[in-house]
Amino acid sequence: MDDNLCMRLAIKEGLKACREDEVPIGAIIVKDNVIIAKAHNKRNSSKIATHHAEILAIEKACKKIGDWRLEGAIIYVTLEPCPMCAGAIANSRIKKLVFGAYDTSAQNKTILNTILNDTRLNHKVEILGGVLDETCSEMLTGFFQKKRNK
Amino acid sequence: MDDNLCMRLAIKEGLKACREDEVPIGAIIVKDNVIIAKAHNKRNSSKIATHHAEILAIEKACKKIGDWRLEGAIIYVTLEPCPMCAGAIANSRIKKLVFGAYDTSAQNKTILNTILNDTRLNHKVEILGGVLDETCSEMLTGFFQKKRNK
Numbered sequence: 001m002d003d004n005l006c007m008r009l010a011i012k013e014g015l016k017a018c019r020e021d022e023v024p025i026g027a028i029i030v031k032d033n034v035i036i037a038k039a040h041n042k043r044n045s046s047k048i049a050t051h052h053a054e055i056l057a058i059e060k061a062c063k064k065i066g067d068w069r070l071e072g073a074i075i076y077v078t079l080e081p082c083p084m085c086a087g088a089i090a091n092s093r094i095k096k097l098v099f100g101a102y103d104t105s106a107q108n109k110t111i112l113n114t115i116l117n118d119t120r121l122n123h124k125v126e127i128l129g130g131v132l133d134e135t136c137s138e139m140l141t142g143f144f145q146k147k148r149n150k
Numbered sequence: 151m152d153d154n155l156c157m158r159l160a161i162k163e164g165l166k167a168c169r170e171d172e173v174p175i176g177a178i179i180v181k182d183n184v185i186i187a188k189a190h191n192k193r194n195s196s197k198i199a200t201h202h203a204e205i206l207a208i209e210k211a212c213k214k215i216g217d218w219r220l221e222g223a224i225i226y227v228t229l230e231p232c233p234m235c236a237g238a239i240a241n242s243r244i245k246k247l248v249f250g251a252y253d254t255s256a257q258n259k260t261i262l263n264t265i266l267n268d269t270r271l272n273h274k275v276e277i278l279g280g281v282l283d284e285t286c287s288e289m290l291t292g293f294f295q296k297k298r299n300k
Contacts, residue, residue: 048209049218049242050200059198068199083265084237091234092199111264115233 001030003076003098007132010076010100013040013053014139020045024078024139027053029061029094031073037061053077054085058092069093078136079103080129086115089125096126100136151180153226153248157282160226160250163190163203164289170195174228174289177203179211179244181223187211203227204235208242219243228286229253230279236265239275246276250286 006028013026017040029037039056043049054077062068074096075089080103089097097116116125156178163176167190179187189206193199204227212218224246225239230253239247247266266275 043218047216047218048212049220050205050209050212050238051218052241055200059200062198062200066197068193068197068201070199082237082241084234084241087232087234087237088200091202091232111261114261114264 001033003128003131006030006035006074006076007078007098007100007136009035009038010078011132011135011139013038014078014136017041017053018139018143024143025053027057027075027077029057029070029073029075031061031065031070036064036073050084052082052085054081055088058088058094062092071095074098076131078139080112083111083115086112090116090123093123094125096128098128098131100130100132101140102129102133151183153278153281156180156185156224156226157228157248157250157286159185159188160228161282161285161289163188164228164286167191167203168289168293174293175203177207177225177227179207179220179223179225181211181215181220186214186223200234202232202235204231205238208238208244212242221245224248226281228289230262233261233265236262240266240273243273244275246278248278248281250280250282251290252279252283 010026010028014024018024022041022044025041027039037057037060039053041053042051061070070092073094075094076098078100080099160176160178164174168174172191172194175191177189187207187210189203191203192201220242223244225244226248228250230249
């Protein structure tokens with residue numbers, strides 16, 4: 001499946017979060033050219049610290065295929081993942097991470113690579129960043145701008 | 151609450167995992183001297199990649215107190231956390247991590263510190279490792295020994 005098309009679907013998920021007054025971050029997981037999970041950030045509504053888009057998408061994908069190993073899968077997420085989500089991507093053996101906006105608040109740029117190539121897993125995750133970067137960034141800045149105006 | 155006592159309760163959780171034929175790792179969370187969550191690794195039985203003891207304990211604790219912020223809380227876990235769980239500990243603003251056995255397969259010893267002091271959070275997590283180290287290690291080595299003998 002086309003990276004831009006998949007990222008657009010992840011953005012659509014992010015917009016759902018926005019409508020629920022959640023920080024707009026969306027994720028989808030594709031395996032064998034089929035979308036097996038879609039999710040968006042729900043941390044504020046669920047009041048659960050782990051409920052980032054990526055974690056929820058990974059959990060849905062595992063349930064869908066009945067295996068904790070998502071081998072061969074690709075995750076599309078609108079924002080560069082935090083360490084928890086990067087760790088979950090590595091733990092679930094996802095093959096490739098495609099993200100939209102770069103997280104400008106992540107000062108340590110080597111963390112993502114370090115986590116996704118953690119020596120505890122005989123597994124490396126490919127990374128492609130900046131897909132539809134501008135649209136993904138605008139979704140976030142627009143959300144925070146509205147918040148400030150309120 | 152006493153660190154050794156709390157670690158013993160985490161070990162008790164780990165033994166539950168063992169009886170369920172899961173890698174024996176247990177965790178408990180204490181806030182204001184009260185145990186607010188207990189959990190053990192369930193990855194194989196639930197078939198969900200994120201179901202490590204720490205993630206399940208954090209989710210239970212958030213539900214218990216109705217907030218994603220576990221400020222002032224201490225998590226006790228029988229094994230040094232993986233990057234995903236370390237990230238979740240930082241994301242949930244847990245004050246302190248106390249772990250038992252050191253993860254000898256974690257070759258990059260700086261990851262844990264880097265994640266727990268991620269610049270994206272205005273928050274630092276204190277770390278104390280090696281509490282009841284031997285008992286925690288034996289629980290793991292005993293489990294894998296039995297597996298090999300079968």
